[in-house]
Amino acid sequence: MKHLRAGLAIGTALTAMIALSSCASNEPAATSSNGGSSSGAASLNGTLNGVGSSAQSNAQTAWAKGFQTANSSVTVNYDPQGSGAGRTAFEGGGADFAGSDSALPAAELSGDFKLCKAGTKGIDIPVYVSPIAIVYNLDGVKSLNLDASVLAKIFTGKIKKWNDSAIADLNKGTTLPSTAITPVYRSDKSGTSANFTDYMHQAAPSDWTAEAADLFPTGIGSGAAKGSGIVAAVTGGKGTIGYVDDSSVGSLSVAKIKVGDSYVAPSAEVASKSAETSPLDTSRTGNDVVVKINRTTTDSAEYPITLVSYLIACQQYQDSSRANLVKAYAEYVTSTDGQQAAADTAKSAPMTGTLLSKAQAAAASIK
Template sequence: MNKLLSSAIAATALLGVASAQVTLSGAGATFPAPLYTEAYIPNFTKATGIRVNYQAVGSGAGIRQLTDKVVNFGASDAPLSDAQLKEIQEKNGSPVLHIPTALGPVALTFNLPGIEELRLDAATVADIFLGKIIRWNDPRIAALNPGVQLPRQLISATHRSDGSGTTFIFTSYLSAISPEWKSKVGAGQSVNWPAFSSLGGRGNPGVAAIVAQTPGSIGYVELKYALENKLPVVTLKNQAGNWIKPSLASAVEATSGIELPDDLRLQNQVVNTKDPQGYPIVGMTWLLVYQKQEVTAKSLEEAKALVRFLNWVLTEGQKLNEGASYVRLSPEVVRRAQALVNTMTYNGQPLR
């Protein structure tokens, strides 16, 4: 009996050591990178011993690495299109699941020395990025900011140079509020920027750095990056006519009551909300995983470790969202996301 007990203890110990040696790899969006690398991953590893390596290389690169079976999970703020899903499934033999993790506001941040408060409405934002408003003292900007001494300086409209989910969120907003933008440019992870004077930065950190270093610039970043870099943010007029700053509270207002399809892909993001107190540029972000884990997992144990990570993010991880300036998922979205995770298999074996 003692030998049997000893053997059981030894087997359990070996399993614990093996679990601790599993390292999951992921790549993609910079939008949620502070949440993943500063909150989720350290706490998950501390709780489970499972290491996670996440490379914030942009949504487009993350999708490519998942498609090429380089990583266990991709990360994107732009949901895959029907065509992309079909192409990946035909190539790799498995559907890709969208597991939401958080939502967050995309802030417009600017660099105008001596000016900390700036108001813009939807039409003015669109015309800046369309290249129709090229100087900061344009009468249309001045009319929205009475008493502010705006310089005659050229506007440097800063954007992402890489395939970006944050760009998808921002251009979804521009497409929603500007018929001209929708017809000429449209929404996407990469677009042809028409602004007269534009600069490109890699990742949210790259855009934030350009804005910080370039007087006269304006760019879009997830709010966390503006806060960390102490950059001022634009107050936007929403659809209800109210002036709203990007914040956790105004993002929560915007996302209240949103409806998601069965696969949890939010194709149009949360833009141009009708909520009176809602901020008009909010996006959801996802972890992308293969339903059939044998596509990327090297072992059953690795597949189980990924499922454990996903379920942890959807439960314990959600408690960390607000402290990191991201919106937590609603209980209903968590329930539906966990139902998707429960469909994951490894060589036909359920992983739940």
């Protein structure tokens, strides 16, 4: 296993790192759907380093394994430090690509990208679509309905007990205990937090007045780093509630979310529909592809707390060898086989239709 280059902190996440070998073409105009390169091309070699989203961690494991099937001379390292840490590492030249559950914000786009050719920037390539699950630990309650307003009041501390009338009104016929509620939030900069806070801000703006943010703004309850920290805190607590990528739920109970007149459980199917029907951010140009999930949908075939997670890469790298590695990997990740490998491992929703086509075109555009 190879470490990331000097200057990039690996810490305890090292055990989660992926180090796999792979070979593909030096100029991969097209990669095959199973991670191989088009015939007749020379082989890739070297090390590819990625840092970022812990939500992508299981998918990155599947992608690296698939890439290895057809390739044997490239080492792929992925360190799931979190979306914010991934973007910082990539922008500073400490990682060849970032995984992020939120797109590059305007403030970061205006800065320099150390590995990119002068005058070019990073681009956001959609690679991973997944619902965010609201997980909870409450004795005797295995089924729970929630809506945006109640969630906002829980995470701002306005609702303090599980038998509060606002929760009871959504759960007729369910006996709710008077247990105190302990919200568990991400203490690190997290794209999962950005998606969750965006949902509350758009769907319940009078109850959640803060803008969407990678850094959870309230500090009410208990903070935990990474999705694994949320799962551990909710599992080990009493009356706890948190939010995690659906791939990390494990044995925890999961709430249904009100959509229109129905209550919808997170699943790949409803997340996929949300991603495909939501508009793209028209302020982004060229191959920078950013989805604006419809948080206020009333269609019960959609799930409003869906995240679209990105592989962030240079549009044009200073180093052509690095560009070839990132391009080959991004093309596999956005292939139909790559998307299915993530779905099989991480319960994610394979991209479809226009979104898939745009993601594939963006991956192919890397130079």
